[in-house]
Amino acid sequence: MNILQTNELKKYYSQGSNITKALDGISFSVEKGEFVAVVGTSGSGKSTLLHMIGGLDTPTSGTVLVKNNDLTKLNDEQATIFRRRNIGFIFQNYNLVPILNVYENIVLPVDLDGEIVDTAFLDEIINMLSLREKLQSMPNNLSGGQQQRVAIARALVTKPAIILADEPTGNLDSKTSADVIGLLQMSSKKYQQTIVMITHNNEIAQLADRIVRIEDGQIIDRR
Numbered sequence: 689m690n691i692l693q694t695n696e697l698k699k700y701y702s703q704g705s706n707i708t709k710a711l712d713g714i715s716f717s718v719e720k721g722e723f724v725a726v727v728g729t730s731g732s733g734k735s736t737l738l739h740m741i742g743g744l745d746t747p748t749s750g751t752v753l754v755k756n757n758d759l760t761k762l763n764d765e766q767a768t769i770f771r772r773r774n775i776g777f778i779f780q781n782y783n784l785v786p787i788l789n790v791y792e793n794i795v796l797p798v799d800l801d802g803e804i805v806d807t808a809f810l811d812e813i814i815n816m817l818s819l820r821e822k823l824q825s826m827p828n829n830l831s832g833g834q835q836q837r838v839a840i841a842r843a844l845v846t847k848p849a850i851i852l853a854d855e856p857t858g859n860l861d862s863k864t865s866a867d868v869i870g871l872l873q874m875s876s877k878k879y880q881q882t883i884v885m886i887t888h889n890n891e892i893a894q895l896a897d898r899i900v901r902i903e904d905g906q907i908i909d910r911r
């Protein structure tokens with residue numbers, strides 16, 4: 689089942705007479721439970737693509753379907769609600785809320801939606817990510833790898849249709865990077881969690897089910 693599909697997605701930026709074609713006709717689809725790595729050189733359009741898939745920005749033309757909802761047709765408020773319920777984000781700088789402890793950070797998206805936490809599932813995530821001892825800690829007192837594990841827990845807790853990860857191991861050493869990728873692989877297998885991850889690191893990309901290579905805003909290889 690296709691959970692994500694983009695059709696002829698374009699994003700052009702114009703500055704004066706200069707046009708940057710950040711995305712220039714991207715059509716691809718991702719199946720439920722697939723773990724896809726998006727690779728490409730700096731400036732090739734990876735982050736722009738992730739922003740479009742996440743409904744964080746609107747394309748110049750083309751469509752983005754997530755669970756058959758066209759994100760390009762939603763207004764700001766609809767997009768915010770759709771994102772919160774269907775898309776989990778993991779960034780390289782973690783984006784944890786510094787004044788909330790680990791537990792509060794993890795359950796934040798559920799709280800924001802006025803929903804009740806699925807405590808059995810939350811327990812399972814906390815155990816899988818080895819965060820039990822750290823629930824009362826503040827983000828500042830955690831290592832980079834621990835902070836990234838909290839960000840992963842927060843992304844998983846709402847059981848989103850898709851997790852979007854932008855260089856999730858960008859700030860981590862190689863051992864911790866391998867652990868974090870292992871956890872993403874495990875969640876894609878165990879929870880049929882769909883993951884689209886940007887990485888510069890070819891070794892890490894090889895661990896995904898599929899690699900999509902982008903150059904100059906176009907897909908040049910998909911295997």
Ligand SMILES: Nc1ncnc2c1ncn2[C@@H]1O[C@H](COP(=O)(O)OP(=O)(O)OP(=O)(O)O)[C@@H](O)[C@H]1O
Binds near residue numbers: 708732736
């Ligand atoms: N807001 C913007 N205004 C103008 N040009 C932009 C804007 N955002 C991105 N671009 C341009 O679009 C192109 C793609 O940028 P993007 O950030 O998607 O690349 P990337 O592959 O993620 O790069 P990196 O690996 O360095 O993060 C680049 O040429 C960039 O300069």
